[in-house]
Amino acid sequence: MSLGLLLKFERIYMSKGIYMKNKQTQNETIQENRISTEQVQESLVRMFGANNVQTGSETQNHIGLQKTLMASVKVHDRAMLKACLNFAQQNSLSVYPISKGMNIGYGKATPNTNGQLLLDLSAMNRISSYDSSFSSIEIEPGVSQKDLYLYLKEQGNIHMADVTGASPDASILGNTMESGFGHTPLGDHRKNILNMEVMLPNGEIFNTGSFPSYGPDLSGIFVQANFGIVTKIKIPLFRRPEKVLSYVIKFKNEQDMYKALPKLRALRESRVIDSLIHFANPTRVLMSKQRFPEHLSPAQILSEKDCLELLNDSPLKVGFWSGLGGLYGDKDEIKLKKKKLKKQLGKHAQIAFFELKQLNFLRKVCHLPILKDLKLFKNMDLSLKSVIEFSGLLHGIPSSKASDNILWREKSMDELGIRWLCPVIPASEDQIKIFRQVTKEVFRKYSLELPMTLTMINHTQFICILNMNFNKNNPAELTHIDRAYKELYNEYKKLNFKPYRLGVKDTAEDIYDPIKTQILNEIKKAVDPSNMVAPKRYGIG
Template sequence: MPVINIPIQSAIDEWTAVLGESGVSATDTADFGASTIGTKRSIPAVLHPTNQDQVAKVLQIAQRWQVPVYPVSTGNNWGYGSANPVEDGCVILNLSGLDRISDFDPEMGVVTIQPGVTQAALREFLDENEGDYLVPVTGAGPNCSLLGNALERGYGITPITDHFAAVTRITAVLPDGSLYQTSLTEQGGEEVDRLFKWGVGPYLDGLFSQGNFGVVVNMTIALAPAPETVTAFFFSTKDDAKLEALVPMVRSVLRALGGPVVAINLLNSRRMLSMMVPFPEDKAVDGILSDHEAQLLADTHGVPAWSGVGAIYATREVAKAAKRTLKRLLGPVTDRLVFIDKRRVNAARKLAKVVPQRWSTKITGMADTLSGALEIMHGRPNDVALALAYWRSGALPANGQPKNPARDGCGLIWFAPLVPIRGSDARRYVDMIERICPQYGVNPLITLTTINDRCFDSTVPLLFDRSDASSTARAQECYRALYEAGQKEGFLPYRLNIDAMEFAYPGDSQSAKFASQLKTAIDPNNILAPGRYVPRPKNPEAL
């Protein structure tokens, strides 16, 4: 049980008067302290507001007693800290009870959501309200917050790839409890404000993305309309040496088909194996599959050196033309290019019922995997990709229980650097990952996802045995080693975990000073998410 000091206890007493007994948890904070990155923070209490007014009163009380609070949407920030704050001693502000969906405009395709609205909740809402739009899904699972992901600048493979780019309007409670709204809304222009991202004057909404300047309680997002057809395409090359030729062709595809094809994933063989087979403990040495063992496993399961996946969102006529373009551009640099839609998946399921058992099991497994991928591409969330977190540790939940990697003991830290879409840069980057990860007992699983036609975001899951303190420490050391090597090579992360916030700014840079000046002006007592992205001023008097 955390030690409760006098200011915190006084604040808890006032918060209880506002939120009720059930709205304050001061003794049972273990669920919020679980984290896939292996870090444990001291959390004095968890607050559970259910509306905007309560959030404002919570912050006013926090200011009065100078008790730091750390807001989370659903707390499912797997691989980046889950619900843990950056610093010890912060009270968790659990916003999952703010789960209202409002102002849905089926004609314009915009909707307003609160922090507790999950991918699954929005999908259900749209289905019930004849909303023929795609949910901006991610691989994190159906129970994760849309608002939280957008504020962290998450992305997906559906048409609006950059999720913060889809944000058109933000309402936030500032650290003193006052309300932030955009100028257009304050002038009575709520309608146009929901339809136009930038408003008028300085773009202040951006401060709330990867910032600690306020608690976002409402966010309007633009949704991508469901297209006439969604066709997945898969391609591969058996020769690792073709990577340098494949990467610029991916860029060419995006430039030629920027409307129908919005994003492409490239995955190395180890990353593909992590999706297909249980981790072969008997073949690993110190938790690592040697290059020889990895190749044997890849050969056994027919896994190529590099696999790619994307989707065509278009009318039937445009989709036909897009397929021809994909064949022309990717054909010379790949060994295989196939197109899959729901009709073909259903045909595979029918085939599985009439072939011998040894083939039926394999075909059914393939159909299930493809079906999960297609659901994501159709803007329907599932937890298929979340199984990755369980590859090295943690037993998959039984009886259809939802996956929760933090609760289930999984060890996962995401390293997510940006990489230019150039063949030479991709090779330098892959060499860096493959050189460093095994030194720390981490298998080099690599995904390169196009953010636009110029830049990849690479997600490297540092998977480890969280029950082993040594394995946990080595994974954390691996992250630091990757960051330091990436800084030298020019591959810097776009998103940081709670133990890596020191990397947001370089030392005493002007950008760090500017961010700290803004924070000091808005939150002089530094009570809101201290240390999150914005550095503490080293010499407040100098500001």
């Protein structure tokens, strides 16, 4: 952002009278004339009605972090949002906006500091400006994956939107603001923003603009940031092709995957592989497919080898690494891509190609009266159901499969504790080996099962997704996980394996280089001089 633009923002705020005479530093929240929590809550109820204001003092999440709130307001439209921001400015409050607050494992709707006013934007759930000719659509923060899928289906099912493995009820905009990713050729959400509508802390609304055009593209500075509140985004859609062919790449062992890496990179770079491939280790596959096996002792910590043996007791075998991807196009395009995949990877891996209709037919066979009670077909049906659910993601069909089994060992969501780690790894053999070694050592040290996914986000990098599960109601387990998480987080930092996103328990101050930190804080100072919106989120402000 140029100095001229920064000065322009500052002039806007000076003209609005937002700067206070005795303004403190950007890292402080103004304390003068602060009203009590009770007064805040009473005022908000008068303004918006009791149905739209919650006065509970603590947030609920699955990472073992409790923060107190001033109140929570369910915001229905832009006028109401602006009124909330004006109220917060007048009373020196900080606000924390959420889309739907469903980022389990990162903090849900929990702010990273106490005493904030939570702005729940889930009721802003309008879908608009669907352009079937130019394949785009506009959505508000409360639009879920399921909402958009059903909307597009009603419009003729011409297009699909990319979906993630998160709950069908999760917000698309919220995931995009956290730089999320899915499965289809539009899987890198951060790269696929056509326009943003943003409300600045002073209540003004502006659009970041569509490109190609003149001037800087400002959309990027509002991703993983706290400079304003994104009230709508325009995203591209993927026109449903003649055919979608799913495939699973199975590497028998780690070494086979390393041998195939150069060819995987080349196939991704040339766009023969145009979807995001998610490679899962046996522990991740088992945890995504089912709960902890009932016939095993709860005290047993399952190794990757243990999980592989359990999975391969089924007719549908998995590899040490099993990668799910999709081919898109007409019959001739897919035939050519399929041939190239087999030629390049066939020496190192088994590749199985299938269509959803084939898998659905096999499930019907498993349900035949004469077969359904046999162990072989029961196991096959369970495996097929899992494969169908995950393959549906490649077709833009949201699934609850992964979120349904997220409990693993815990009995209910009230017990579930989970922390996600998500380092970015160079797509090279030596770096993946170092990463794997360090990760296994820490998980082994703390007696934790190791579910791992490597997503090939582009031809040079993998994003790794790991999780540590625990009972959040057990203080000893919470302390144990916090220590394990911190140790591994610090090991990754030493190795320059930076996370692609942060939870509210994480700190970002030492992630940016000093110049980037200075620039981010100068932008924050210009657009949000009282540091009102989500202070310190992502280390800004």
